[in-house]
Amino acid sequence: MATSNNNKSLSRQATTSAMAALAGLAMLFASAPANAGPTWEGLKADVVGTRSIQSGLGIVTLDAPVRPEDQRAVPVSIDARFIDGRTVKSVTLVVDENPMPVAAVFTMGPGQRHAALKTSIRLNQQTEVRAIVEASDGALYMTSRLVKFAGGQAACAAPPTGNADEIAANMGKMELAEVATAGNVTRIDQPMRLKISHPNHTGMALDQQTLLYIPLRMVTALEVRQGDQKLFDMTGSITLAENPVFEFPVALTGDHQLNVVLKDSDGTEWSRSLPIRAGS
Numbered sequence: 001m002a003t004s005n006n007n008k009s010l011s012r013q014a015t016t017s018a019m020a021a022l023a024g025l026a027m028l029f030a031s032a033p034a035n036a037g038p039t040w041e042g043l044k045a046d047v048v049g050t051r052s053i054q055s056g057l058g059i060v061t062l063d064a065p066v067r068p069e070d071q072r073a074v075p076v077s078i079d080a081r082f083i084d085g086r087t088v089k090s091v092t093l094v095v096d097e098n099p100m101p102v103a104a105v106f107t108m109g110p111g112q113r114h115a116a117l118k119t120s121i122r123l124n125q126q127t128e129v130r131a132i133v134e135a136s137d138g139a140l141y142m143t144s145r146l147v148k149f150a151g152g153q154a155a156c157a158a159p160p161t162g163n164a165d166e167i168a169a170n171m172g173k174m175e176l177a178e179v180a181t182a183g184n185v186t187r188i189d190q191p192m193r194l195k196i197s198h199p200n201h202t203g204m205a206l207d208q209q210t211l212l213y214i215p216l217r218m219v220t221a222l223e224v225r226q227g228d229q230k231l232f233d234m235t236g237s238i239t240l241a242e243n244p245v246f247e248f249p250v251a252l253t254g255d256h257q258l259n260v261v262l263k264d265s266d267g268t269e270w271s272r273s274l275p276i277r278a279g280s
Contacts, residue, residue, distance in 0.1 A: 037128055039096040047094060047102060048132065048140060056080075056143035062131040067148050068123060071155045073241040074147065077118040080133040087136040088115040095239050097127035099156055099204070103239035109230035116191070117232075118247035121239050122155035122202070123147060156202045160214065160242055164207075172270035173197040176258055178277075179247055189249035192276065194224070196245070196262060202238040219244060221263040226276070227255025250276055 044053075056062075061079040068074040080088050087110070093103040103121050115133075126149040132142045160167060179191035196219075203216030219236035224246075231248060250258065256277050262270045 037096065040128065040130070043094070043096065043101055047092065051138075051140055053132065053140040053142050056131070056133060056141040059141045060131050060133045060143045062129065062143045062145050064129050064145050064147050066146070067150060071123040071150065071152070072158050073120040074123050075118065075120050076129060077116075077247070078131045078133075079114075079116050080131075080141075081114045082135060083113070086113070086139075088112050088133060089136050089138075090134040091115055091117060092130075092132040092134075093119070093121070094130040094132065095121060095123070095127055096130070098122065098124045098239045099202075100237045100239050103237055105235045107233045107235075109232060115232075116247075116249055118245075120241035120245050122158075122241055123149060124154040124156050125149045156238060157204045157206075159205050159208055160199045160201065167199050170197040171199070172262060172268070174260060174262070174270075174272045174274060176274040176276070188252060190252050190276075191247055191249050192258070194246045194248075194258075194260065194274075195243065196222075197243055198262070198264065200236075200238060200240050200242050200244060204238075216265060218265050219262065220265050221261075222246070223261040224248070225259040226250050227257055227259070229254060 059080060059082065063077045063079075064074060076093065078091055078093065080091060082088065088108045090108060091106040093105075094101050095103050098121075104119065106115070106117055108115055121129075127147055128144045129147050130142055130144040132140055134140055162170075174197070175195040177193050177195075179193050181191065198219055199217065200219050201214050201217040203213060205214050206212070207214050216238070218238045219240055222234040222236065224231045224233075231250070234246075236244075256275060258274045258276050260272045260274065262272075
């Protein structure tokens with residue numbers, strides 16, 4: 001990507017900073033997956049350490065397009081369910097071949113036997129995408145899916161959408177909307193879509209005017225509560241797409257206010273209270 005020694009140096013510094021930002025995250029988890037591969041074999045000790053990991057067949061479903069239309073925003077959905085009384089403690093999304101493979105870690109709220117999550121990620125090249133689910137008893141389950149690369153520029157180096165002034169003006173804005181479901185079936189849970197305005201700068205993209213690397217500024221944390229009830233906390237990374245989108249269910253019998261806290265690597269924090277039924 002770089003065309004001079006200075007640019008190469010800046011790229012190395014940005015990449016080092018990005019990896020350091022998630023160094024603590026890797027220490028929280030220990031791994032040993034079911035669907036192997038040379039890259040994963042080198043990664044798993046950093047993601048889940050020496051813990052054993054079982055096949056997620058029948059427990060974890062991972063869905064992503066085989067050939068995504070937009071490598072800058074590849075939709076990924078994870079569904080995890082226990083029917084034996086255990087609950088979902090956490091969900092880790094891994095993209096083997098990306099510069100920062102741990103895309104996101106979702107720490108679920110208490111008592112959730114079923115977790116349904118959807119977000120969008122950047123794709124740097126053809127890669128296995130993995131979902132690792134931790135049960136309330138500490139057991140780990142994994143499933144994976146190969147996502148192919150259509151060619152062109154790696155998404156982590158792609159320039160952001162819009163100019164710097166627009167990005168700065170919109171940063172931290174959030175929108176909440178119901179996700180349409182088939183039929184008119186009465187539901188206890190309603191899928192919701194949370195859209196967040198944040199560039200999630202990777203530190204690897206060139207400013208097209210200055211030809212300098214845009215400094216790293218990534219989403220580091222997202223806290224989502226329905227009223228006072230924790231739905232999930234998320235630790236993010238540069239692998240999340242620009243202006244990330246998250247889908248998840250809310251209980252229609254619960255509080256009709258969604259309280260969201262967003263934090264980024266610059267130390268900025270945004271808090272929003274969004275009405276669940278009336279849009280936002």
